[in-house]
Amino acid sequence: MNETLAAWTPRALSVLRIITGLLIIQHGMGKLLGFPALPMYANVQLMSLSGAAGVIELIGGALLILGLWTQPVAFILSGEMAFAYFIGHFPKGFHPLINGGTLAALYCFTCLYLSTAGAGPWSVDASMKKA
Structure with a gap:
């Protein structure tokens, strides 16, 4: 059973990256x-903190889906999500369940993992390594 699951580990990494993106x-x-x-997003201005976050999320999410430049992109997204947590959620309370920051924390650590683990085999990064 472990050997069968282990064979799927790289593909599961790709699925995690795509879904996160x-x-x-x-x-x-x-x-x-x-x-x-x-x-809550009705009046977001491009040159605001929310607008900058939107740019990072739009471009970073697209790059994660493709698996292009995954490690640096995931690192930037991890930092953005940590920033979002500490600026937007942490002031409302310590516990993520109470302050509404559960998703920001989960995105932060998922992206941090992707920044170290890479894109997986189903990615542009993997295709470029083969060429």
């Missing part, structure tokens, strides 16, 4: 493109 890109799309439309 899809989840992050939606925040950037909501802030900058208005889709999906959320009241």
Whole structure:
């Protein structure tokens, strides 16, 4: 059983990266493109803190989905999510469940893992290494 699961480990890494990218890109799309439309993202200005976060999320999420420059992109996204947690959530309380920062913390550490583990075999990064 362990050998069978171990054989899928690199592919699971690719799936984790793709899903993480899809989840992050939606925040950037909501802030900058208005889709999906959320009241809290209705008046985001490009030259604001939320606008800058949206740019990082939109571009970083797309690059994660593709698996292009995964390690530096994931590191930047990890930092952005840590920043989001400590600026937007931590002042509301210590515990993530109470302050609403559970997703920011999870994104932060998932991206930190991807920044060390890489993109996995289903990625542009892996294709470029083969060439």
